[in-house]
Amino acid sequence: MDRLAGRIAVVTGGGSGIGLASARRFIEEGATVYLFGRRQDALDAAVASLGDRARAVQGSVTDQADLDRLFATVKDEAGHLDILFANAGGGSFAPLGRITREQYDATFDVNVKGLIFTVQGGLPLMRAGGSIILTGSTTGEMGTPQFSIYSATKGAVRNLARSWAQDLRGTGIRVNVLSPGPTRTDLALEVVGEAEFEALGATTPLGRLGEPSETAGAAAFLASDDSSYMTGSEIFVDGGLAQI
Template sequence: MTRLEGKTAIITGGGTGIGLGAARRFVEEGAFVYLFGRRADALERAVAELGPNARAVAGSVRSDEDLDRLYAAVRDERGTLDILFANAGTGNLAPLGALTHDDYDATFGSNVEGLIFTVQKGLPLMRAGGSIILTGSTTGEMGGSNFSLYSASKAAVRNLARSWALDLKGTGIRVNVLSPGPTRTELAGEVVGFEALEALGLGTPLGRVGEPAEIGAVAAFLASSDSSFMTGGEVFVDGGLAQN
């Protein structure tokens, strides 16, 4: 398929996991992709795999200067931006009573503040027909034991999409949330542990953990004109976890 032929995409948190899974699919479907993330080594490996239609810019979504460098690179080489997948995020397990200011700053700084300014700074490059995709989570719908900060940050992401759909009325730019369930990524393994992740997958109606490629396939749908009548919405790719 070449649904994304000629389109320019940015994927934050693009060096590994869901971001890389989406990048593979975007490139397969014809897009030119910029990967943005903090780990230069992971970005370099990803670009080497993806080939000539991929670029890497190292930086943090919490840094205005880094985001400005990203968008300057896109503007100078491509001129405009069609797809913005705001996927960068973080989280850690901590129960109520053990939360710290550092926990809050790290989680909301990346998942909410960083996401807000990633999108806001990208808007001047976007044109009618553009698609903004925000990474949510099943926890934003369900909550999660020892996971309140992360869950609350993803609930905030869901409301941002609803509000931004109204703010973007008349521009032809769409914004939607892609909410994965348990997915086999490096970050998920670090946060909850791979054994716990597999157990969570067994609790879904499909009885397994998802793969980054499966999330990437739905990201490609939201990025393409196949989802042209969707904005302000949320798509769960969770094996049914949050649906019963």
């Protein structure tokens, strides 16, 4: 398929998991992809596996200088941006009563503040027909024990998309949310624990964990003209977890 032929994409959190799988799918469909992430070793391995239409810029979405360097690189090398997948994120468990200011700050800095300034940094490079994809979560739709701070950030992401769809009226640029359910990534297995995460996957109507490639397929749809009449929307790739 060549739905993304000639397009320029940025994927944050692109060194592993859903970000890497989405970058691979974008490249398979014709795009050139700039991966952005904190770990240089992961980025190097990702670029080696993806081939000559992958680039990498090391940095954190919490550092404005890093974001400026990312988009300066895209501008210098490509001149514009067609697809911005704001995927970087993370969180940790803490029940009410044990939430710390440090945990709150770290989670909101990446998942909300970092996402806002990622999108704001890339927006001047985007043109009509561009697609902004924000990573949400089933946790933004449903209560999750001990995960309230992460869940709150994803609720914020959902409303950012609704509001930005209004802000982007007349530009031809779309913004949508892609919300995975329990998906087999190294980060998720590390945070939750493999046995616990497998058990969560078993509770979905499909009875299993999702694979990053399955979410990547939905990301490619949102990146392409196949979703040209969608903005302010949310797509769940969750095995039905948040739908019942």
